[in-house]
Amino acid sequence: MSDFELNHASGRMPLEVTQATEGPSGLGIGSLLKETGHVTLDTGFTNTASTTSEITYIDGDAGILRYRGYPIHELAEKSSFLEVAYLLIYGELPTADELWSFSDAVRNHTLLDEKFRAFFSAFPRRAHPMAVLSSAVSALSTFYQDSLDPFDAEQVDRSSIRLIAKLPTIAAYAYKTSIGQPLLYPDNSLGYVENFLRMTFGLPTQPYEVDPEIVRILDMLFILHADHEQNCSTSTVRLVGSSHANLFSSISAGVDALFGPLHGGANQAVLEMLERIHESDDNVDSFVERVKKKEPGVKLMGFGHRVYRNYDPRAAVVKQATRQVLDTLGKSDPLLDLAMRLEEVALNDDYFIERKLYPNVDFYTGVIYKAMGFPTNAFTVLFALGRLPGWIAQWREMMNDPNTKIGRPRQVYVGPSERHYVDLGSR
Numbered sequence: 001m002s003d004f005e006l007n008h009a010s011g012r013m014p015l016e017v018t019q020a021t022e023g024p025s026g027l028g029i030g031s032l033l034k035e036t037g038h039v040t041l042d043t044g045f046t047n048t049a050s051t052t053s054e055i056t057y058i059d060g061d062a063g064i065l066r067y068r069g070y071p072i073h074e075l076a077e078k079s080s081f082l083e084v085a086y087l088l089i090y091g092e093l094p095t096a097d098e099l100w101s102f103s104d105a106v107r108n109h110t111l112l113d114e115k116f117r118a119f120f121s122a123f124p125r126r127a128h129p130m131a132v133l134s135s136a137v138s139a140l141s142t143f144y145q146d147s148l149d150p151f152d153a154e155q156v157d158r159s160s161i162r163l164i165a166k167l168p169t170i171a172a173y174a175y176k177t178s179i180g181q182p183l184l185y186p187d188n189s190l191g192y193v194e195n196f197l198r199m200t201f202g203l204p205t206q207p208y209e210v211d212p213e214i215v216r217i218l219d220m221l222f223i224l225h226a227d228h229e230q231n232c233s234t235s236t237v238r239l240v241g242s243s244h245a246n247l248f249s250s251i252s253a254g255v256d257a258l259f260g261p262l263h264g265g266a267n268q269a270v271l272e273m274l275e276r277i278h279e280s281d282d283n284v285d286s287f288v289e290r291v292k293k294k295e296p297g298v299k300l301m302g303f304g305h306r307v308y309r310n311y312d313p314r315a316a317v318v319k320q321a322t323r324q325v326l327d328t329l330g331k332s333d334p335l336l337d338l339a340m341r342l343e344e345v346a347l348n349d350d351y352f353i354e355r356k357l358y359p360n361v362d363f364y365t366g367v368i369y370k371a372m373g374f375p376t377n378a379f380t381v382l383f384a385l386g387r388l389p390g391w392i393a394q395w396r397e398m399m400n401d402p403n404t405k406i407g408r409p410r411q412v413y414v415g416p417s418e419r420h421y422v423d424l425g426s427r
């Protein structure tokens, strides 16, 4: 019997606690418990690795991000989203033939079952698109019962392709339903992003035209979002998958985790924050003062990151792209000037400097999505479309790792010690 079990059996406080930074190095939690009787308390996993991984490398102090070894700015400049999806999932850049086959497989699966289309009209008009997306992804498993075995490589490949192919269709249909417009079938003569934009903004009676520069920039934004190692949603995908839940269920859980404003939902929250500042008497300086006073609910959204203690390399690329999109569309947006002013004030203020708070990937994306015509509540869906290959790659890596165990953190119990039931009449 281990110390831990003895403690429990005697009814004393069950666990001694070791701070994450002080625990003996090189021991997994199982062995840590066996050898020391101590468990690591690390709320928020600030210093606990949940896995080894070959997919994404981040050096948060140096502002470095690489997918499978390739620097993010090279991929953003030279690659395409489907190529990056292949790289993340299979570990190598595809040859021309491999990319063609992969893209062709995706093209062949963009359609949703007719019965599935009816699903969208069941939601209330004002349903948040992330809630619709998560439900719809979960529901995919009911249509594709032939590809749910997490240990059958061919089935996993089929589910991966289906997800990548159908997510844009689902996202577009969630939007169309919310504004009461008819759903368009995918047009598989178009590229991945153009097809998505057409299903989102096109009308059955009119030809759809979009500037290729807008397509390129949205494709690049998807690349920038495609993976970020063990973030909240990816860890959720892994945790759910660790119980051997199928890929659709695991990804649906990832969508839910992404929804929150501290994670992917920050892109929506940033735009709402900018609009509130713009429409109110609050100017940038007084808003920043309120943030620093930590008024309840007042944060500089789109700032701060658990891993980056230096500028998020993606934020720099997004900032530059914001200007390009506005120029391409011949638009201006006072919210961009406001965001730049907020950034300047924050980056010169001791509160943010001491805490190493910089703009993250979500700070500028909202201004771009707004200029492209997306409603604010659709922004996080765009993040999900980008993050999908990363979720899939991480889930597959975990399933193929012989060391994977069901994810099951321990706790430090701080409730009452044993006490005895008191009859209702005596309380």
Ligand SMILES: CC(=O)SCCNC(=O)CCNC(=O)[C@H](O)C(C)(C)COP(=O)(O)OP(=O)(O)OC[C@H]1O[C@@H](n2cnc3c(N)ncnc32)[C@H](O)[C@@H]1OP(=O)(O)O
Residues within 6 Å of the ligand: 044, 261, 262, 263, 264, 266, 291, 299, 300, 301, 302, 303, 304, 305, 306, 307, 355, 357, 360, 361, 362
């Ligand atoms: C895609 C992504 O998920 S990127 C992140 C998107 N989220 C956001 O933009 C929301 C705003 N940012 C945040 O809430 C946080 O910075 C997070 C969630 C991203 C990271 O959280 P953590 O790593 O747990 O950092 P934590 O919340 O402990 O912050 C450290 C300190 O900086 C402060 N801080 C962190 N972010 C912010 C912010 N955006 N505005 C004001 N203060 C902040 C905290 O209040 C804390 O101050 P303290 O030391 O005085 O208590």
Ligand SMILES: O=C([O-])CC(=O)C(=O)O
Residues within 6 Å of the ligand: 227, 228, 229, 230, 231, 232, 305, 306, 307, 360, 361
């Ligand atoms: O890594 C994180 O904690 C958040 C995230 O997903 C990202 O920045 O893309």
